[in-house]
Amino acid sequence: MAKRILITGAAGFLGSHLCDRFIKEDFRVIGMDNLITGDLKNIEHLFGNENFEFLHHDVTRFVHVPGNLDYILHFASPASPIDYLKIPIQTLKVGSVGTLHCLGLAKEKNARILIASTSEVYGDPLVHPQNEDYYGNVNSIGPRGVYDEAKRFMESITMAYHRFHGLETRIARIFNTYGPRMRLNDGRVIPAFIGQALRGEDLTVFGDGLQTRSFCFVDDQIEGIYRLLLSDYIKPVNIGNPDEITIRDFAEEIxxxxxxxxxxxxxELPQDDPLQRQPDITRAKEILGWEPKVPREQGMKITYEYFKSLSPEDLKKSEHKDFSKHIRR
Known part of the structure; x- marks a missing residue:
């Protein structure tokens, strides 16, 4: 019998790619999203697939899924500065209350759960590159704290459920990821630069542009998450590309x-914007046998072609289309 997996945040960038991957691996996939930042266009190609169903639901409310569940991937959360600065309370709630509900469901179903943490748990790091044993340098009361601390809480309560209830848990610390299905207006570096280029605008760099990022192509990211879920490792694992570049040099590449x-x-550089971001992926290499394969030049070509292919209609919000017959509320 096919394994059943619940993916929260299923209509988002990473969530939708995870739905594709687990459908490909012959899982029965239940996608869940409240569509605050997700877009049904990301998963409309799965509607009608007998191994996929979609639940329009907010995980900050009680979560119930009929039948057995083998796995849960908790990816519900705003992920871009524009989103989590616009909806800070919801961001904190999905990381706390939403995670609590997902962990409770995993306990009820005796399911393994993987939570999507982030490199933001390291804050503006004083250690470079960042490894999983570094505790971070986070401003809990700054504007970015709503996202950073939500993810830190996610990790804490997940480990508490593992230690106290014996729940099978996995923690992915996700670094900057890019690829098709990103939103042009989500405020992150790559869609922001490409959007400005497509509109013929100058590229905006904050600060002196010497701050660094490390960009991982989505296919590599999904492979790392897949391997981590099916591994026996319970502590956090960095999933990202260690190929570091300054924002100024990256703007020139664009x-x-x-x-x-x-x-x-x-x-001017926004408050608490990290000056360095580079994952140490030694743990992922040793435990998962994983490292990124797609060079940035190749991945960026694919991503740019995706954005160029979008028509004005494609850029509209998916709620303008009628997907109601595919949604179970």
């Missing part, structure tokens, strides 16, 4: 990729 002649303009 200009070259898009063949535009935009300039780079500099604006």
């Amino acid at each position: 200009i070259k990729l898009t063949g535009t002649n935009q300039k780079i303009v500099y604006k």
